[in-house]
Amino acid sequence: MLTYHPGGSLAHRLDPRTKLLAQAAFAAAAFAHTTPRGLAVLTVLTAAFLAAGRLSPARAIRGYLPALPFLAAGPLIAAVNIDVSALSAGIEPNAAVDPLLASYRVLLILFVSAVYLHTTPVRDSRAAIQRLVPGRVGRLLGVGVALVFRFFPLLRADLRRVREASTARLGDERPLRDRMRLVGAAGIRRAFARADRLALALRARCFAWNPTLPALRFGRADALGFVVVAALVGAALL
Template identity: 75%
Template sequence: MLSYTPGDSLAHRLDPRTKLLAQAAFAAAAFVYTTPRGLAGFTLVAAVFLAAGRLSPVDAIRGYLPALPFLVAGPVVSVVEIRPWSVGVDPGAATGPVLASYRVLLVLAVSAVYLHTTPVRESRAAIQRLVPGRPGRLLGVGVALVFRFLPLLRADLRRVRDASAARVGGEQGLRDRMTVVAAAGIRRALGRADQLALALRARCFAWNPTLPELRFGRADAVGLAVTAGLVGVAVVGVVPV
């Protein structure tokens, strides 16, 4: 699971608000130009994002392994044509789904740079400054809890799976193995939730805590220029000339 890694890359030095805006602009432009030529260009842009965060494509994709089967399933299912009394295969029908899946993969790669270079507290501070009022505070808290809670749940499931394999669980059927891992995972998730609730009460959880100060620097000028360029590209693609 991707998480924040301290570093001194260009992306590490950017204000989290700049990175959030750049992500949104990249996703918008990629959805406008979902063509082979357009996605080829956005592949280069995504590579620039990865280089700015000093994150390898392999590590970025590895962080989203649970999502990859769904990205592959779309094109595979689309080629199957169910006809009366027969089932056919139309390879040409996979073109659109393949492009759409690759577009999502590029967006995930760019979001991986954000997760790799942004501390959780800064993410919460950025969201609360971008979304004013109580909705922003609620959204900031939710994002912070997900970033901290999800890696723990995945680690718990991994430990349960390894423990089951060590106890010759691999000789059981797939359904039995899934039942053991799912039941143990749910129990641990509920236990984690109880611990989280107790920790929040013990720390006198507040809606408006003291968050880190965010400040735009010189490096953000580059990030905002890239964001403006991506927004311009998206607008040109949407607005008829």
Template identity: 60%
Template sequence: MTLSFRPGDSFAHRLDPRSKLAFQVAFAAAAFARTTPRGLLALTVLVAVVLAVAGLSARETLTEYRFVLPFLVAGPVLETLTLGAPWIRPAEAAKPALASYRVLLVLFVSAAYLRTTPVRESRAAIQWLVPGRAGNLLGLGVGFVFRFLPVLQADLRRIRDASAARLGDQRSLV
């Protein structure tokens, strides 16, 4: 699975792209405003509903964002380390852990948007939202990213498979 549009007949597929963009912005604002564990718990329930409406599972989405996860984990881990005794302070990891979790929730909502919105509709929604040349430029950029990122991912996957077929995964880089 790649995070790209897949045709479907779910409720999320039938929504207008502008309303989905507005929901994403509102969700991100709420995620950054409600940084308490209780607020993030409420947003987690909302994300579960969004993923269900979009026909995505949390496991599939985590698999797609596996390259981002080390960075989200690194923040809390690095925050616990100090340069003097005591060398590890677990209590210091709470705020960065909540921040990382907040980013993960926003990524889940964006995955639902990517899965349920065609590129041309995303581009049109952004051009409608931001008028003039700036909107055209943003729409063009979004179109390029949405179209070519899955192509780039597929190319990298093919290169990795070809390298593994020639035992490239078992030999040293030198």
């Protein structure tokens, strides 16, 4: 699971607002240039982002492993041509080109977001969102992001422990439907239990909509980040 890891890399030193703008600009450029040449340039830029955050591509892939089957399914489904009237099926490789480029575009965007998750504390993310989006809407978004970043890894860990406990009790010998039902039901029960404990903990700590957040300051490294953002925005517009 991709979570924050302290470090001294270039991406760690950047202000979270700079990294959020860089993500948005990268996504805009990727959607504007979903061509082999454009994605090749963006691949080099993605490698630079990964190096700036000292995050290996293998670790980023492991963090997004559940999403990879969906990215691979699009090109495969598009390549299959089924003729209902003739009751025949064939493979058209050319039909898979555009979906393949689109899936690869999404993969690059996920890599860039992985660098953000790896190098940005949850409290800094909340502070950045609340400063970029003013008012109660920004506070609501900040709270939502903070809770998701903290809650989702716990849910995944609970599901992993449920599967391991089921396997230890020879649950892997049950039919697939029974395994899905047992793991799903146990996971939902644990999720509701964690939600109840979270609500109690928030009340016990006098949860506030406007807490004291960490101070955010742009540094010298952010100047390079703004140059990258400007270049990506220019590429997206042109």
